[in-house]
Amino acid sequence: MVELETTQGVKTLHKIFLEDVYSIPGGEKIRLCQQCGTCSGSCPTAYLMDYSPREVIAAFRAGMLDRVLKSNTIWLCTSCYSCTVRCPAGIKVTDIMYELKRLAIKYKSWPSSSKNPAMSKIFIDHVHRFGRSYEAGVIGQFVLTQKPSLAWKFKGLGTKLFLSGRMPLLPKSIKGKDEFHKIIDLLATKEVSQ
């Protein structure tokens, strides 16, 4: 099991991060960050983040990625790609956030307030089962297991969606589930977050 509590552990994290980021096409551009802050200024959720996108890269350079993994930052990224299109150095900031999400999963390190890892897991489980996402199942399972408070808030909306035909109660499955699983199983063995 990988861990973050020792100096060696943090160094290993740094090394894995760098290797993975460099494997993204254009990933080596992370070296070109000049800390201008355009990413943070463009981010629609930076105001809620423990570390803004600019600070994430600063933390990486300071060898303090372990702090980022424990922060709420990466789970607030909405994948809007504003940082990525505006970065004057061409750094794929969104992809860096994805990489950090994967590392957080690998290290089992995220703030207890963040429900996104649970949401992603429920989503992936549904895709594994049906080959497609099944919205009522994903949302239902998420609300019941992670955020029961939402059940009350969503009651009226859920009813409306159901009545207007936008929330079918039965999932649709793909036919080629066997071959679908062959693809996933083979790639799962090579995945970084395993």
Place this chain on the structure above:
Amino acid sequence: MTLTYSYFPGCSSEATGKAYDISTRAVCDKLDIELKELPDWNCCGSTSYFSIRELESFGVSARNLAIAQEVGGMDLVATCSACYTILAKTNRYFSEDPVLHETINEALEAAGRTYDGNVNVRHILDVIVNDLGCETVAEKVTRRMTKLRVAPYYGCQATRPKGTFDDPEFPTSLDHLLEAVGAEPIYYPVKTKCCGGMLMMTQEDAALRLCHELLKCAQDNGADVIVTTCPLCEMNVEAYQKMVNKAYGTSFNIPVMYFTQLLGYALGVDSKALALQMQIVPVENVLAKVPA
């Protein structure tokens, strides 16, 4: 001449985004665009999937591309902007990265498939505006949407990260399409701002704040209706208005439609065939403004 494409409906087309699928098919039928649904398509690879398990999601995504190649290699058209971005991203990384190319093909071969990297991934807005063209659309309009003030909401992933068919931050293709059907695209400076996406489930305060900004800008600039190009945007901006109102003390009740629904109406398609009854905020007042 009929334009022919492979069509990727995406998972939301079977639930919250049903009206997008229904209206897209109806519009394409009117415009002589042939959409051949991709046989046995699966999840696009999705951001929720991709951000946690990258390789697996590339494989999931690539199965769709491999099937698109098998059925003739026509351009693969997605309606959902998130599906579009993920499929296009898989396609791009697949071509740029020889190691990934090999790994993915190894997995596809285990499933009896293969992919060369030659299918183009397209967004339905791109196809209508750039392949068919606004002039052709204008010629087929039977109900000009005169007097209708429309906020063109592109969202994030129709144009970002790559800006393949329009500017990543200040796109205009939807504006031009709205003009072609006689409507007035309003000044909408937040047109590519984020709706909050999946945060609506996991951190709704953050998502509600973003939706509030989108709704307020539409209202301040006198929009009769907001049109969207993505099922997640549509859902967030339309269905959560009550929750926005509660959080911000506002009283928004702004109709939101898929751009294909508005386009279909202008082309004379019956409102039922555009699934207009599925909208949460009723659109009757919007359509009543259109001269008969």
